[in-house]
Amino acid sequence: MANLSKVKIGLSRLLAVAVAAATVVGGLGLSSSTALAATTTTFSADTSLYMSGPPAITLTIDSGSEADSLEVTTTTFTVVVSAGSTFTVRYPGPTPGNLANNGGLASCSYSAGDNVIAVAGPVTATFTPAAAPVCNTVPASSGGGGGAPAAYAYLLSGPVDGGTYDAGSTVSLSWNAGGLGVSYAKISLSTNGGTSWTTIVDQQPTSGSMSWAVPSVTTSQAKLKVEGTNASGSTMAYTVSTATFSIVGSAPGADDEEIVVPPVEETPVVPDPDSDPNIIGGFSPQSALNATRSINTDLDITPAAEETDVYCVSGSLIKSADSSAVYYCGADGKRYTFPHERIFYTWFEDFDDVIVIDAETLARIPLGGNVMYRPGRRMIKIQSDPKVYAVIRGGVLRWVTTERVAQEIYGDDWNQMIDDVNVAFFFSYTIGEPITEADLGLF
Numbered sequence: 001m002a003n004l005s006k007v008k009i010g011l012s013r014l015l016a017v018a019v020a021a022a023t024v025v026g027g028l029g030l031s032s033s034t035a036l037a038a039t040t041t042t043f044s045a046d047t048s049l050y051m052s053g054p055p056a057i058t059l060t061i062d063s064g065s066e067a068d069s070l071e072v073t074t075t076t077f078t079v080v081v082s083a084g085s086t087f088t089v090r091y092p093g094p095t096p097g098n099l100a101n102n103g104g105l106a107s108c109s110y111s112a113g114d115n116v117i118a119v120a121g122p123v124t125a126t127f128t129p130a131a132a133p134v135c136n137t138v139p140a141s142s143g144g145g146g147g148a149p150a151a152y153a154y155l156l157s158g159p160v161d162g163g164t165y166d167a168g169s170t171v172s173l174s175w176n177a178g179g180l181g182v183s184y185a186k187i188s189l190s191t192n193g194g195t196s197w198t199t200i201v202d203q204q205p206t207s208g209s210m211s212w213a214v215p216s217v218t219t220s221q222a223k224l225k226v227e228g229t230n231a232s233g234s235t236m237a238y239t240v241s242t243a244t245f246s247i248v249g250s251a252p253g254a255d256d257e258e259i260v261v262p263p264v265e266e267t268p269v270v271p272d273p274d275s276d277p278n279i280i281g282g283f284s285p286q287s288a289l290n291a292t293r294s295i296n297t298d299l300d301i302t303p304a305a306e307e308t309d310v311y312c313v314s315g316s317l318i319k320s321a322d323s324s325a326v327y328y329c330g331a332d333g334k335r336y337t338f339p340h341e342r343i344f345y346t347w348f349e350d351f352d353d354v355i356v357i358d359a360e361t362l363a364r365i366p367l368g369g370n371v372m373y374r375p376g377r378r379m380i381k382i383q384s385d386p387k388v389y390a391v392i393r394g395g396v397l398r399w400v401t402t403e404r405v406a407q408e409i410y411g412d413d414w415n416q417m418i419d420d421v422n423v424a425f426f427f428s429y430t431i432g433e434p435i436t437e438a439d440l441g442l443f
């Protein structure tokens with residue numbers, strides 16, 4: 001990656017460095033003379049993290065990462081991440097080493113040629129990077145020029161470990177499979193701890209979700225398995241869920257049939273307009289809402305390339321069981337953060353549809369950026385600027401020039417429709433054309 005600067009640490013001394021970015025030759029870096037950071041700080045650019053070893057290792061801290069402090073030695077680094085923040089570090093490829101740690105995180109999460117670990121707070125984790133064993137799940141290509149990703153299959157959401165479910169109730173399942181040779185996904189149930197399996201669904205899309213009707217059996221040893229299968233139905237990869245759960249119903253009989261539940265039909269989505277008509281001239285909150293029905297549209301997120309590993313379902317809300325941070329899964333397979341719950345509530349009514357996934361799977365999903373206010377819902381401002389702005393698609397802000405304009409757009413309670421935005425996140429937005437009384441026909 002270009003424009004990466006280094007934090008060089010002496011051979012025998014421990015150095016506490018701030019997470020604040022300091023300007024140095026070559027780009028953004030960490031200043032070894034800066035005091036330990038006292039508050040959460042965001043990295044505004046990809047930043048190199050250098051450990052002299054032996055062996056000497058240079059890692060990359062991803063732009064957008066947040067941390068309270070970072071302590072580096074010649075062979076380790078310790079990061080403190082608060083609740084709601086994520087710190088992403090990568091061991092660059094093409095043959096990346098592993099990122100062993102004591103934070104309960106994966107040491108190897110191969111993504112696009114790098115080993116990428118996302119640390120979701122609250123956590124304090126010490127990493128001991130090593131050049132070997134190599135973290136590389138991509139098989140060599142016989143034709144040169146790289147290879148297809150290794151086959152994989154994951155259950156993203158399902159029954160919780162230790163949970164009890166009544167026969168006939170429904171449980172939301174979501175999964176992701178792909179890689180070398182994988183064409184479909186298959187979900188199976190075991191009622192005896194994994195000794196035998198009964199198919200729930202087969203030949204499903206590699207990325208999808210469904211409402212599963214819990215069958216009429218009684219067991220305390222239920223488990224689920226997801227398989228990635230090829231066009232002939234052969235299993236290329238599989239994962240057995242770590243959750244063991246109970247089902248309360250009737251005991252299985254000799255004539256029980258295979259449990260097959262079709263996926264839920266999704267309601268067709270009306271496509272968004274090609275652009276927001278509110279970009280110039282008049283402004284209508286409802287028109288702005290209609291022009292931006294999804295975060296994918298607002299952030300202009302395009303689908304991931306076919307060869308890219310994707311570990312979440314586009315448009316879903318995800319979190320790990322050990323963190324309160326909720327993310328939006330974009331069409332590109334990346335997760336997007338909500339800087340504040342007020343932003344979340346402009347897009348969603350509640351947290352009922354959040355999918356809980358394991359921390360290792362979450363760590364495989366790279367950060368994509370910040371979610372912005374949904375156009376038409378609220379007006380925003382920053383404390384240092386008296387101007388109030390209406391939001392349109394793409395995070396474009398239009399200055400509401402007079403009280404009369406605000407009242408015309410949002411009614412008599414317009415002053416209750418304003419949120420203060422932290423100046424640290426104001427950079428996500430751009431300033432567009434102002435909204436004047438003439439634009440609204442107020443003469």
